[in-house]
Amino acid sequence: MMEENKDLKNRIAIITGASGGIGSAAAVDFAKNGASGIIIADIDKEKALNVISNIENSFSCKCIFVHTNIGNVQDIENLFETAVAEFKTLDILVNCAGVTNTFSIDEVNPQQWDKLMSINLRGTYLCCREAFKIMRANNYGKIINISSISGRIGGYVTGIDYVTSKGGIIAMTMSLAKIAGPFNINVNAVAPGFIDTEMTKDFTHFNPETVPLRRIGKPQDVASVITFLASEKSSYITGATIDINGGTFMS
Template structure:
């Protein structure tokens, strides 16, 4: 059960992060939802109102590390943090030989540096949490190189996987579990921005289970990892890709 726990989610304005926030809200958890997409956060707030629940929305850009003070302030009022979900991420789909230094740095800033330093800032609150856990959202691309061979995205997700293992070892003595969920290609706005429908249908032919992942497929696993049922799982990657990648 996750009710009455304090949950902090980045990337909560759309896609997997949005669905995860909705699922936690339904359980009765206190959710602090972060994203740079203010309209997405407003939709999440409307969902919580329909559910008769309260969500705290926090406009936050992972490119702006100094603004992480706002994240600390949001959590401080509760005195502890039980679950941190690092879900925010970006991918442009730019061809390998056209990637700029600026795009590379921006991808790493959002996908690796941001999650790491946000985690460090919130670590004192996690140490005070109830069965605290950190859940990072990586990608199958970090294990396979990705669909369109965008090394900025795929290598940043591989770095996130290593970071998850590092954090798991460091945090275990404090009773904090750290895991990651590695989705295959999911039908989200980010994917639809860099794959047209024809490409998506060709891609589906490579998936043994015959479809793309849905946000719901991933959010269920995230909620499981946050639960007591996952109490002895740490340092692990849970792959959710319909059998396309089997380690």
């Protein structure tokens, strides 16, 4: 039997939004690749506990759930304190928590703008900031942010607030990559196209025939790239945003 690949052997990771489609696929892929500790940071406890039992039934990986509203500063501080108390260190952060909408510009009023930004953009930033403090002291770390094809092309049907947040994540990734590079910390992003998850279940307009690879993306399509960016296989990549969209947008 071929030996299983262990690119993330003994690594400790926080994955925000890991109760959801892409985040949970990343959590399973991390465990499969040898991660020994995963912290699931989400607002959905029920789904998180399912992800944890799936992982702990199949892999030798300790998983914990930390209820975290990524829009809440105290929750984020508590998340990182809990991670260090539980696992002593942190090697990988994946910022996957996010919300979307299909609002018109009239619906994206100041309250809506601030609400979405506090999760998608400020939440990502504050998690990066907390992780950076720990990783800088360790002179090691991998941060992977989740942007979107929307941030590349201005979106199809998503609100201007969502599109802006995902464009901002690309810029934030480059800025932090420059700040964190001297401390041996890689900071990268992925920009998925249409991926089949809870988030896109009502986006029935999408026609897979418009995708050069002629199919909708699966969470695993994104998870395997996140694992690559969390591993030493990508050790000379930083500040990059990798498109995962079946060829819908090419740059």
